Amino acid sequence: MSRVIPFIEDREKVCALAPIAYAPIRHHVFVCNGKSCTAVGSAEVKEALTRELLSRGLLFGKESKGSNPKGSVVLSDCSSVGFCAVGAAVLVYPDGIWYAQVQASDVPEIVEEHLINGRIVERLALLRVPAAEKSLL
């Protein structure tokens, strides 16, 4: 039997329990940790993203863990998104850009070009969500 969780009506109380609600988040980046992406280095891609974002003070998170409570990027794992044959998959929102064949060595370019300068790394981008008629960029 599932536990009944009381709904918190007080918005300030909800936000106080989730400090990210006050953070200046600009991007949410997902790295696929499915089996196929893992086999081609998605863990290394995520490590490289963590390092790069930490060094630039962009990674949202707790100060006690070296992250920035005012960071603008949230980094998450995700499970398979269907790029299994062309991993590692990295998804950037709110832009809806899905990168394929990402390697750890591509990370500085993705951070500098896309996350900081707002320019999509075309050579790695395979899909934009919502998809256009032909689904390709």
Ligand code: FES
């Ligand atoms: S395992 Fe990453 S897209 Fe399928």
